Amino acid sequence: MKEDRIFQERRARINELRAKNERLTCRERALMSVKHQEPDRVPIDNWMVPEIQKKTMEYFGCDSYNELLDFLGVDFRNNYGPSYVGQSFKKHPDGTVEDLWGVKRKTVVYGKGTAHQGSYSEVAESPLEKIQTLEEIKKYDHWASPEWWDYSKVKADCQLYHPRYCVINVGDRMDRTAQLKPMMYLRGIQQIFIDMVMNPAVVEFIRDRIIEYFVTYNHRVFSAVEGEIDIFMMGDDIGGQTGPLLSLDMWRRYFKQGFKTYIEIAHTYGIPVMYHTCGDVRQFIPDFIECGLDILQSLQPRATNMDIKKLKEEFGKDITFQGAMDIQQVLPLGKPEDVKAMAKYALDSAKKGGGYIICTAHNIQVDTPIENVVALFETYHEHGNY
Amino acid sequence: MDSLKGIEEAIVKGRMDEVKLLTRQALEQKIPVNDILNTGLIKGLETVGKLFESQQIFVPELLMAGMAMKDALSILKPIMEKSDIPPVGKVVIGTVEGDVHDIGKNIVSMIFVGSGFQVTDLGIDVSAQKFVDTVEKEKPDVLALSCLYTPTRLAMNDVMRLLKERNVRNDVKVIIGGAPIDQNYANMIGADGYAPDPPSGVKKVMGWLGK
Numbered sequence: 300m301k302e303d304r305i306f307q308e309r310r311a312r313i314n315e316l317r318a319k320n321e322r323l324t325c326r327e328r329a330l331m332s333v334k335h336q337e338p339d340r341v342p343i344d345n346w347m348v349p350e351i352q353k354k355t356m357e358y359f360g361c362d363s364y365n366e367l368l369d370f371l372g373v374d375f376r377n378n379y380g381p382s383y384v385g386q387s388f389k390k391h392p393d394g395t396v397e398d399l400w401g402v403k404r405k406t407v408v409y410g411k412g413t414a415h416q417g418s419y420s421e422v423a424e425s426p427l428e429k430i431q432t433l434e435e436i437k438k439y440d441h442w443a444s445p446e447w448w449d450y451s452k453v454k455a456d457c458q459l460y461h462p463r464y465c466v467i468n469v470g471d472r473m474d475r476t477a478q479l480k481p482m483m484y485l486r487g488i489q490q491i492f493i494d495m496v497m498n499p500a501v502v503e504f505i506r507d508r509i510i511e512y513f514v515t516y517n518h519r520v521f522s523a524v525e526g527e528i529d530i531f532m533m534g535d536d537i538g539g540q541t542g543p544l545l546s547l548d549m550w551r552r553y554f555k556q557g558f559k560t561y562i563e564i565a566h567t568y569g570i571p572v573m574y575h576t577c578g579d580v581r582q583f584i585p586d587f588i589e590c591g592l593d594i595l596q597s598l599q600p601r602a603t604n605m606d607i608k609k610l611k612e613e614f615g616k617d618i619t620f621q622g623a624m625d626i627q628q629v630l631p632l633g634k635p636e637d638v639k640a641m642a643k644y645a646l647d648s649a650k651k652g653g654g655y656i657i658c659t660a661h662n663i664q665v666d667t668p669i670e671n672v673v674a675l676f677e678t679y680h681e682h683g684n685y
Numbered sequence: 686m687d688s689l690k691g692i693e694e695a696i697v698k699g700r701m702d703e704v705k706l707l708t709r710q711a712l713e714q715k716i717p718v719n720d721i722l723n724t725g726l727i728k729g730l731e732t733v734g735k736l737f738e739s740q741q742i743f744v745p746e747l748l749m750a751g752m753a754m755k756d757a758l759s760i761l762k763p764i765m766e767k768s769d770i771p772p773v774g775k776v777v778i779g780t781v782e783g784d785v786h787d788i789g790k791n792i793v794s795m796i797f798v799g800s801g802f803q804v805t806d807l808g809i810d811v812s813a814q815k816f817v818d819t820v821e822k823e824k825p826d827v828l829a830l831s832c833l834y835t836p837t838r839l840a841m842n843d844v845m846r847l848l849k850e851r852n853v854r855n856d857v858k859v860i861i862g863g864a865p866i867d868q869n870y871a872n873m874i875g876a877d878g879y880a881p882d883p884p885s886g887v888k889k890v891m892g893w894l895g896k
Contacts, residue, residue, distance in 0.1 A: 390808060409834065412839075491786055493748060496745050542743065546746075666839060
C-alpha cells in the first residue's frame with residue numbers, strides 16, 4: 300500500500316466508515332446475511348474487468364488486487380476450482396484455442412487504440428453447430444471429463460482465505476457449472492434455441508452430457524475441500540434485457556431438474572448455492588426458491604421487472620439477493636451523485652433482515668469513470684451499516 | 686383471404702413448412718404479392734412483436750417466426766423481382782467492432798428480409814470503416830447497428846462520427862439496438878432511433894419509410 304499523502308487522503312473516507320461500522324470478520328458477516336440475519340453491515344462483493352481493477356488500484360495506491368479488495372472491504376474471495384491437468388488445449392493456426400469441450404475460442408479486443416481498450420475470450424466456432432442429426436452428435440468425442448482435473452490443491456487454495464474471508468467457488472467464466480451456456484458454446488446460440496423448439500432429443504442429449512460432467516466434477520471438488528468452500532456459485536444466463544430468453548415452461552421442461560440436482564449436491568456438503576444470471580428472470584424466482592437456491596446473483600436493475608425493492612418485498616424472506624448496481628447506464632454514464640443515489644436506494648430497500656449482498660450487476664466495465672467507482676464503494680460503507 | 690390469415694397464424698407459431706405451403710397456395714390463388722407481404726407476413730410480425738413485448742413468447746419462438754418469415758420471402762422474392770416490385774427498403778446491418786454477439790442482430794436481419802427489405806448483413810466485429818464504406822457503396826435507407834457489451838457500444842459512436850466525416854450522415858437513417866442501448870444512448874450519439882426488441886425495430890424503420 301502506498302503511503303503518499305494523496306493516497307492516504309483518497310482512502311480516508313472508506314477507512315473512517317469501516318472503522319466505525321465493522322465488528323465482524325468478512326466470513327461471519329457474509330454467512331450471517333445469507334442466513335437472513337443482520338450482521339454489522341451489508342456484505343460487499345466485487346466484480347471488475349482487469350482494466351478497472353488496475354485503474355482503481357492506481358487511484359487508491361494499492362500494490363495488488365488483493366490489497367485493493369482488502370481496502371475496499373470486499374468480503375468475498377473467489378476460488379477458481381481445481382487445476383487442469385488434462386491434455387493441452389489444441390491451438391489452431393488461426394489463433395483459436397480449443398477449450399474443455401472442444402469449442403474454439405479466441406480473444407476479441409474492443410475499443411482498439413482507445414482509453415477504453417479491453418478484451419474478452421469469446422467462442423469462435425461451435426463444433427456441433429452444423430451437425431444435422433442426433434446420431435452424428437452422438438459420435439462427438441470431445442465431451443469434458445472430470446478426470447482432467449487435479450482436485451488435491453483446492454482445499455489449500457481456499458484455506459489461504461480462511462478464517463477471515465468468505466470463499467466462493469466461482470469457477471472460470473466460460474467453464475462455470477451450468478447447463479444452457481455450454482450448450483450454447485457447443486451448438487451455437489441460435490441453433491440451440493431452434494433445437495429447443497424443433498429437436499428436443501438433441502437438447503436433452505447434449506444437456507445430459509453436460510450435467511453428467513458437472514455432477515461428478517462438483518462432487519469431487521466439494522469432497523476434496525472438506526468444508527473450506529463457503530458458497531458454491533453456478534451461472535447460466537437465461538434472462539435478457541426486456542424479459543427471459545426462454546419461457547418458464549421451456550426452462551421447466553429442459554433445465555429445472557438439472558438446476559435442482561446441482562443445488563442438491565452442494566447442499567449435501569452443507570454449502571449454500573449462488574446462481575448467476577443476467578437479465579429479467581422475475582417469473583423464474585419462485586421455481587428457483589422451490590429448487591432450494593440460496594442466493595440469486597446478480598440483480599440487473601436496468602432489466603425489466605428486476606427492481607430490488609419489489610423483489611425484496613416479494614421474495615426477500617426466502618432468498619438472498621446479490622447485485623442491483625447498474626453497470627449499463629448509471630456507472631459508465633452517470634455522475635457520482637447518481638451512483639450514490641442508486642447504491643443508497645438498494646441498501647435502503649434490501650438490507651433489512653439480512654439476505655442482501657451488494658455488488659454490481661456484472662463486471663464494472665472499462666468505460667466507467669474512476670470517480671463513479673469511488674462513489675460506489677463510499678456509499679456501500681456510508682449506508683450499508685445496520 | 687383465409688390463406689393470408691393462415692400465413693399470419695403460422696408465422697406467429699413459427700411453423701416454417703406451413704408458412705411456405707400457405708405462401709405458395711396464396712400465389713396459386715393469384716393473391717397479389719403485396720397483399721401476401723402486408724396482410725400475411727407483416728401482420729404476423731405485428732402479432733409476434735406484441736407477444737414478445739408482453740412476455741408471452743421468447744427468443745426461441747421469435748427466432749422461429751423470423752425464420753418462417755424469411756422462408757416465405759424466399760418464395761415471394763423471385764416474383765417481386767420479375768414483376769419489378771421494389772424492395773420495401775434497403776438495410777445494412779451488423780454487430781459493431783469488438784463485439785461478436787449476433788443472436789439479436791440475426792433475428793433483426795431475418796425479420797427485415799421477411800418483411801420485404803433488401804438486407805446486407807455485414808456480420809460481427811464490423812469496423813466503422815466497413816460500415817461507412819458499405820453505406821457509400823450501397824446507399825441503404827437504413828443502417829442498423831447492434832452490440833451486447835457497454836464498452837462496445839462506444840464503437841457505435843465511431844460509426845456515427847465517420848458517417849459525418851465522410852458526409853453521408855444525412856443520406857441514411859441509423860437505428861441502434863442491443864442490451865446496453867436505450868433512447869438516451871441513441872440521443873447521446875445522435876442515432877435516429879433505438880428499439881428494445883427486433884419486431885419493434887423493424888416496425889420503427891417501416892414507419893420512417895412511410896410503409
